[in-house]
Amino acid sequence: MDRYEPLKIEAKWQEKWEAEQPYRATEKPGVPKMMLAEMFPYPSGAGLHVGHVRNFTIVDVLTRFYEQQRMNVMRPFGYDTFGLPAENYAIKTGVSPKVATATNIANFRKQAKRLGFAIDWSREINTSDPEYYKWTQWCFLQLYKKGLAYQKESYQWWCPEDQTVLANEQVENGKCWRCGREVEKKKMKQWFFRITEYADELLDEIDALDWPEKIKTMQKNWIGRSVGAEIDFETTDGAPKITVFTTRPDTILGATFLVLAPEYPGLDYIVSDDCRDAVAKYKADALKKSEIERQENKEKTGVFTGAYAVNPATKEKIPIWVADYVLAGYGTGAIMAVPAMDERDREFAEKFDLPIVETELVDRDLYGTPKVTYKMRDWLISRQRYWGCPIPIAYDKDGNPHPIPEDQLPVMIPEVDDYRPDNSGRSALAKAKDWLKVEIPVTDPKTGKTHMEEMTRETDTLDGYACSSWYLWRYASPHDTEYAWNPEAIKYWEPVDVYVGADHAVAHLLYIRFWCKFFADEGFLPFREPIKKLIYHGYINAPDGKKMSKSKGNVIDPLDVINDGYGADTLRTYEMFIGPVELDAAWDPRSVGGVYRFLNRCYNLMTDKGKESAAACPSDTLRAAQAKSSRSAEHRATDSLPSSENCAIRHKTIKKVTTDIHKCNFNTAVAALMEYVNELYKVGATAEDLVVLAKLLKPFAPHLASEMLERLEADDEWPKWDEKYLVDENVEIVVQVNGKLRAKLNIAADDATNEDKVKELAFADERIQKYTAGGVKKAIFVPRAKLLNLVV
């Protein structure tokens, strides 16, 4: 007996796809292109999890959907391979990150192939491949040339566990995003990218993006533009003037004291001698305080500097204080306190008994110069770690940085025996003594002559986010040896039409926009936004609603689901059916069975009905006659004529599935297919029904659908619906009395828009007459809703 055996069917088709590589993408001028990608995965040793499957399947459904509509589709794949997990694994086991990464990629690739994704496997990239990171270093050098990559000594977040600095975006609630350890502040000289240069453009262009509002809001908050003014306050005893930033320069009459951040750069020059010890102690305490302590305890603390400034508006002498409620990195690190207007200043004034003066407002521009500030800081990119892209810089004997010439790229990661950071703030790269030395050409400014000079390499590596800030462009020409991205290829394929992910709302998605704008300014990219549409999907949780985690032992392994006999098609279709794409969902093993039953029904429908002759939709003249026979259609009776009912439900389903996929309502698209199959079981399926079913099913369950189409001898071109088949000859009209449903009238379609006719039939109905005996005050007829409401 011919049964649905998913593992057999899937093996057959995967073998075919592997041999034929049907999803190779090539530029076809004149054919509309569609480029889709997921946020590429970090290939962990644990292999694919169900979250990856959701992520990849969303991309796959859209890829196949557009491919079946004969657009020129590109769907590449890649791996984000630098980072701490591989390095920590190396420290623990001694296995080099390069080797472990290669093993993990091989496993990921194998697993992805078992899910039947329509990937162009010739466009596979890996950020730790020297062929790739050579160009990451090239990107760094472009930024360096324009002064957008620079070094600065400042207080930075330091993770004592991972022995590295972190970007602001990588500190979550005062803890390291990787290991969860509380971060500390450490003063270090570090590399930065000047993302703040693009703050305005990054902010202003958010609104036009076809991205989820949630992400757009998060990015806006992160950039955090405030419009205000800088105002200079002269000090009374010869110390340098203090510039404050305020959004309310109009409240200056109420400024009764100044407050400086503990890290305020010129603090030492301001403090009076008798207060020096107290201020030094306060500063030391403030730096020791962790971010968590600072957040949890918002009780105001502070100390008087012993110095005074002059309020330029009132000419009054006002005291200067130091307090950690003023942040060093924002504005100028100094504020004018207006306790009458500002809640925090008031709290501080009350605690330390400082004057609170009610204020009248003055003209905003009277005492200051307009100034815009941002919460966003420059992007700190140095990492004191081994397993990352080496920063292509060397230092001369005076410690001045020099870029590594482009023809010396890539700066390879040296092999070392011990991957541990050395506790001195330098990465394990510092242990590769030979590698550290490098000859760099230097041009003498006086003579114009170039000579080689021995220098010492930078031992920091780049933040992994730098590697993922340009990978979408590499997909356009993944093996190009001349360009990071080929100008012709990029012009054809990009920007990315649809990008799918579940993380990195501010970090990655902000960085990639920044690089895009920079490289557009440099003439390397013909667009300023890298991603047209973003789909940000929810997580899949364990059946109990909790996050899946190895330690809790509640992880569902997708390969187990497949190997249990359900197959990849069931897994994929289930994950699309599980709920709205943007919401988190809980795994339900029983619902997986429900989806399997559905696919099984599709298969059985085919084996029962596949032999039948194809039948197009009946012509209008035949419809009336066939409508009769469809009424009496036996269950899957093979001798009944193809009915107009089939035609109506077929076209209705085509329309529903097509529009749902366009709107990314994958769950209701699958539901519509289930309804269609249920209906076909009742009225009988024609070959045409089966072909349409297989075509619509293919994005979700490509193996089964391919099998069906092969047996039905049909291609997979996406079907179109015709509105004329969606109009029934009979229409149901709802009759309400006082808004309550009282009767449904089956009326010929031609009469359904005729108000008089509908009323006549309604009043003739005995179910209605019960309520209308006392007369009808008002009758509202809504043809659009096929509804008549009688008010009695």
Add this chain to the structure above:
RNA sequence: GCCCGAGUGGCGGAAUUGGUAUACGCGUUCGACUUAAAAUCGAAUGGGAAACCAUAUGGGUUCAAGUCCCAUCUCGGGCACCA
């Protein structure tokens, strides 16, 4: 604390511009097939005997409210001393 978003059967979730609430799936029950079970197929399934009552709670607008307005409660997310 501030700013968003969401509360619908036993469960996951459907419902165009306000217009038949509960699509689809799970679960449950019954039936067919079978020595039996599984699988498959069919039927029923918000509550209530009924009138009726039900979309977190209480009001409001409307011929008509899950959908709009006001208040309250709960949950989720984001921001969190950003001057």
